[in-house]
Amino acid sequence: MTNPLPPQFYNQLQELQSLDFVLSELTLYLDTHPTDTQAIAQFEQFLQRKESIERQFEQIFGPLTSYSQQMTQTAWQWIESPWPWQM
């Protein structure tokens, strides 16, 4: 990476990683406790938050998956933003 990433990038990425963590932790828990309705409700709640933060992040810093590019543009953004080991 030639251009250093702004602090905002790391802050928002970390917020997203925190939400992802809650979701992956709940996923494993629900895999062995599939009838815990409270945990299912928590999963739904955090999923909504994650999707909203993810959209904000991608609008500023580019797509996190090849499917989440802003397709109104003519450029293929997927190859532009830095890869995890370059961050």
Added chain:
Amino acid sequence: MWIYEKKLQYPVKVSKCDPQMAKYLIEQYGGADGELAAALRYLNQRYTIPDKIIALLTDIGTEELAHLEMIATMIYKLTKDATPEQLRVAGLGEHYANHGVSLFYENAAGNPFTATYIQSKGDPITDLYEDIAAEEKARATYQWLINLTDDVDLKDSLSFLRQREIIHAIRFREAVEILKDYQEEKKIF
């Protein structure tokens, strides 16, 4: 199928160029109790495990791939600015002679990854006990790696990975109990 997300599961920062530590970390990349072995073990076992456990093996196996990427990022960042001389002093001269600065699936001693590190017995309880043991061994390895560095950023990322091994072991223990209940139910019929 899998969809790639352009982010690590947990941030990886390193404070300095440290090829010696990178050499030790390769144990968790291509070693017997490393993340590649873990991912391949669980994702392979899931085809023949009882239905109730397939999601758990799929999800933990997938998380192990994310851990593999974190370890790769650590090794990459610790070696990217190293000179061949620094690599040689760190004991990575043989690695450099064969692979340059690229990563390779091997253990800390340079032995290439082998499928003999993992097992699939087709006996659900036996497979899950192997998985619990694998998580405990990986947890111990992470502790030894944490002990080998004074880099606080690296310690933080390694501590995250160590804690994940503990959670995975707990979930696998629960899976054993689920299977035992299921087998007892079947006997009643």
